[in-house]
Structures are given as structure tokens and as C-alpha cells.
Amino acid sequence: MIDTMQTQHISVMPEEVIQFLQPAAGRCYIDGTLGGGGHTALLLERCAPDGRVLGIDADALALDRVRVRLATAVEQGRLLLAHGNFAEMEQIAETNKFQHVDGIVLDLGFSSDQMNAPERGFSFSADGPLDMRMDQTHERSAAEIVNTASEQELADIFWRYGEETRSRQLARRIVRTREKGPITRTGQLAALAVAGVRYKPGAIHPATRMFQALRIAVNEELAHLEAVLPQMVRLLQRGRQVAGYEQSGSAGRMVVISFHSLEDRIVKDFMRREATDCLCPPRVPVCVCGHKAQLRVLTSRPMMPDQQEIERNPRARSAHLRAAEILPVVS
Numbered sequence: 269m270i271d272t273m274q275t276q277h278i279s280v281m282p283e284e285v286i287q288f289l290q291p292a293a294g295r296c297y298i299d300g301t302l303g304g305g306g307h308t309a310l311l312l313e314r315c316a317p318d319g320r321v322l323g324i325d326a327d328a329l330a331l332d333r334v335r336v337r338l339a340t341a342v343e344q345g346r347l348l349l350a351h352g353n354f355a356e357m358e359q360i361a362e363t364n365k366f367q368h369v370d371g372i373v374l375d376l377g378f379s380s381d382q383m384n385a386p387e388r389g390f391s392f393s394a395d396g397p398l399d400m401r402m403d404q405t406h407e408r409s410a411a412e413i414v415n416t417a418s419e420q421e422l423a424d425i426f427w428r429y430g431e432e433t434r435s436r437q438l439a440r441r442i443v444r445t446r447e448k449g450p451i452t453r454t455g456q457l458a459a460l461a462v463a464g465v466r467y468k469p470g471a472i473h474p475a476t477r478m479f480q481a482l483r484i485a486v487n488e489e490l491a492h493l494e495a496v497l498p499q500m501v502r503l504l505q506r507g508r509q510v511a512g513y514e515q516s517g518s519a520g521r522m523v524v525i526s527f528h529s530l531e532d533r534i535v536k537d538f539m540r541r542e543a544t545d546c547l548c549p550p551r552v553p554v555c556v557c558g559h560k561a562q563l564r565v566l567t568s569r570p571m572m573p574d575q576q577e578i579e580r581n582p583r584a585r586s587a588h589l590r591a592a593e594i595l596p597v598v599s
């Protein structure tokens with residue numbers, strides 16, 4: 269379930285994202301995880317000359333870089349950049365007058381820019397402050413969790429978000445160490461995970477699961493994913509209501525790329541539920557819930573990158589892509 273390769277230099281599964289979103293001129297797209305702007309750049313290229321993209325990122329530094337990299341599209345008004353959490357996607361879209369959306373992509377997790385900057389504290393292989401916040405305006409850093417959570421809370425985080433089998437042992441080590449003074453560096457934390465473990469070069473680093481778990485906890489990644497999915501559906505529904513949409517032959521689509529099973533399960537369960545008409549328990553003879561399917565799932569199984577892409581971009585190897593299309597509203 270872990271994202272073993274923690275770097276990303278190029279966009280993951282770019283052709284698949286384009287194949288599902290089918291960007292076209294005049295249409296509007298949201299990239300909820302702008303990062304280095306790879307997917308956004310592709311969307312802009314394919315929806316030229318007048319299609320638009322709203323790029324959202326929790327990391328203000330990512331926005332600054334993309335503002336430079338894609339300056340022409342920004343100047344033309346084809347690329348809008350918004351600092352914020354995708355958990356507030358509807359609000360961000362409304363603020364940017366971006367209410368009729370034709371496609372949305374999420375490429376979850378952290379970027380290579382974040383990973384490769386030791387001062388951001390995501391990496392166990394380069395020493396830095398124990399930070400891990402994607403949004404630097406967010407108050408709670410990894411150091412705060414590591415130094416204030418109880419032993420039980422730490423063990424729960426490592427187990428739940430990292431499936432770390434040594435969760436209790438690591439939590440105990442942390443609590444003993446911090447009794448002597450706060451743990452403030454990624455190097456200190458990584459050393460606690462490595463102590464007493466023999467691992468072969470090329471094998472998963474003993475700190476991988478603990479770092480992943482802490483990152484998920486610091487950034488509340490699963491809660492934000494759960495919050496954004498229904499908003500994506502509502503934004504695409506509104507896009508569908510635009511005059512002339514039905515004639516165009518295309519329906520709004522969402523694509524989500526996840527990198528560990530906790531995220532993928534949330535996406536899979538959400539898409540399945542929203543592709544089902546009635547959610548009543550099987551023993552209920554007549555539907556009482558009134559739930560109507562809003563999505564058609566386009567990927568019965570998650571798509572994974574091919575070998576060529578994995579060779580080009582090792583981080584892609586744990587990617588799971590799921591896509592769905594919006595259905596007309598039943599009144």
C-alpha cells in the first residue's frame with residue numbers, strides 16, 4: 269500500500285488523463301493538484317485556443333513556479349491559479365467564476381519539488397526540519413505530532429496510515445527519545461526507524477511507512493479526499509447543465525490518481541456508490557433511500573502505468589488511476 273518511490277519528476281499517466289478527460293476547445297477544467305503543472309500544461313495544450321484551466325494547490329511555492337512556467341497561459345487568462353485546499357474546491361471554483369466544469373483531475377500525494385527540498389521535511393534520506401506540511405500556512409507540522417501525540421496516538425497513526433507492523437515499537441522509541449529533548453529533524457526520526465533493522469540496498473527503507481503515515485496525518489489527506497469527491501460530482505453536474513452540452517456528445521469526467529491503497533479505496537468506494545441507483549440494504553424490498561446514480565465508472569479496475577512509463581518515471585509504479593463520467597440529473 270505504500271508509495272515506495274517518493275519522487276516525481278514528470279506527470280504520472282499523462283496520456284491516460286488526456287484520454288479520459290478528452291479536453292476540447294472552449295471547455296473548462298480543474299487540476300486540483302497543480303504541483304509542477306504537468307497535467308495542467310497538457311490540458312491547456314489540448315483545449316487551445318480558448319479552453320481554460322483552474323489550477324489549485326495547497327503549496328504556495330508550487331503556484332509560484334507554475335506562474336512562471338506557464339506565464340503565457342496566465343497572461344492570456346486561460347490559466348487561473350488558486351492557493352487552497354482541494355477540499356474546498358466548490359468554494360475556490362466559485363471565487364474564480366469557474367462554475368461550469370467539464371473535467372477534473374486529482375494526482376494525489378506530494379510532488380518531486382516538495383520531496384527534493386530537504387527544508388520541507390518530507391524526505392527521510394536528506395536531513396531537514398520535521399515539517400511535511402504541503403500548505404505552509406497550516407499550523408500543525410510533523411514535529412508537533414511527533415512531540416505531542418501520545419504513544420497510543422502515534423502507534424495508531426503509523427498503523428492506520430502506513431500499515432507499519434512496528435507501529436508500537438516505533439511509537440515507544442519516539443516517546444523515550446523525546447523525553448530527553450524534542451525531535452525536530454527528519455534525520456533523527458529516520459534514525460529511530462532504522463535502528464536495529466537490517467535492510468538490503470534496494471529494499472523499502474525502514475522509515476518509508478512511518479514517514480508516509482505522518483505525512484498523511486499532518487496534511488489530513490484522507491479527510492480532504494473524502495471531502496472533495498462529492499464536490500467534483502456537483503461541479504461536473506453544473507457543467508453538464510450548460511446549454512448545448514448534450515449536443516456536444518461528451519460528458520463531464522473526473523480522473524483520480526492515487527498512490528496507496530487507503531486513497532484508492534476511498535475513490536473506488538465513492539465511484540461505486542455514486543454509480544448505483546439504490547443504496548438500501550438487500551433485505552429492504554422497496555427502495556426507501558431514493559439514491560440515484562450520478563456517475564458511470566469508466567475504469568472497472570484501476571489503470572496502472574505501463575512498463576515504459578515506470579522505467580521513465582519510477583514514482584509512477586504505484587499509481588492507480590480511476591475515472592468516471594457524470595450522468596444526466598434525473599428529476
Ligand SMILES: C[S@@+](CC[C@H](N)C(=O)[O-])C[C@H]1O[C@@H](n2cnc3c(N)ncnc32)[C@H](O)[C@@H]1O
Pocket residue numbers: 276278279280300301302303304305306307308324325326327330352353354355375376377378379380402492
Ligand atoms: C503529485 S503532485 C501533482 C503533480 C502534477 N499533477 C504535475 O503534473 O506536475 C501533488 C500536488 O498536489 C498538492 N496537494 C496535495 N494535496 C492537496 C490538497 N488537499 N489540496 C491542494 N493541493 C494538494 C501538493 O502540494 C502537490 O503539489
